[in-house]
Amino acid sequence: xxxxxxxxxxxxxxxxxxxxxxxxxxxxxxxxxxxxxxxxxxxxxxxxxxxxxxxxxxxxxxxxxxxxxxxxxxxxxxxxxxxxxxxxxxxxxxxxxxxxxxxxxxxxxxxxxxxxxxxxxxxxxxxxxxxxxxxxxxxxxxxxxxxxxxxxxxxxxxxxxxxxxxxx
Numbered sequence: 001x002x003x004x005x006x007x008x009x010x011x012x013x014x015x016x017x018x019x020x021x022x023x024x025x026x027x028x029x030x031x032x033x034x035x036x037x038x039x040x041x042x043x044x045x046x047x048x049x050x051x052x053x054x055x056x057x058x059x060x061x062x063x064x065x066x067x068x069x070x071x072x073x074x075x076x077x078x079x080x081x082x083x084x085x086x087x088x089x090x091x092x093x094x095x096x097x098x099x100x101x102x103x104x105x106x107x108x109x110x111x112x113x114x115x116x117x118x119x120x121x122x123x124x125x126x127x128x129x130x131x132x133x134x135x136x137x138x139x140x141x142x143x144x145x146x147x148x149x150x151x152x153x154x155x156x157x158x159x160x161x162x163x164x165x166x167x168x
Contacts, residue, residue: 044087047111050142051090053168143168
């Protein structure tokens with residue numbers, strides 16, 4: 001009987017602790033509240049304005065290292081960048097030469113007001129994949145944004161994480 005009482009008391013405490021840990025669901029938003037939140041999150045802000053120096057036509061220099069012990073390789077070309085979607089994203093088009101071959105690339109960079117992170121996507125003429133989204137943060141001055149991206153590398157046959165540094 002004492003063991004049964006102990007088991008019942010323990011069960012009651014466990015049930016009570018579960019009730020305490022459960023957070024009440026937030027009341028559902030009205031359609032008007034949802035639209036207000038969407039509108040707030042959709043507005044370009046100061047983080048977007050930090051990308052403004054990227055807009056224009058520039059000589060581009062990209063440095064890549066295939067592994068930590070491999071030598072750096074430099075690609076050169078022309079980057080034409082413009083704001084799209086009302087100042088929400090910078091679209092980048094690059095034309096140049098990489099690994100001795102003609103090269104074209106298209107990237108889109110922006111800032112997500114919800115996650116508070118910069119984001120970028122990329123496609124180019126050296127493959128048939130859309131690279132997974134990269135995410136990053138700016139340094140204190142806002143002039144260096146460091147992105148990371150995790151993706152499957154078909155040559156190495158494993159996931160890899162890349163680091164991309166955008167210096168404005």
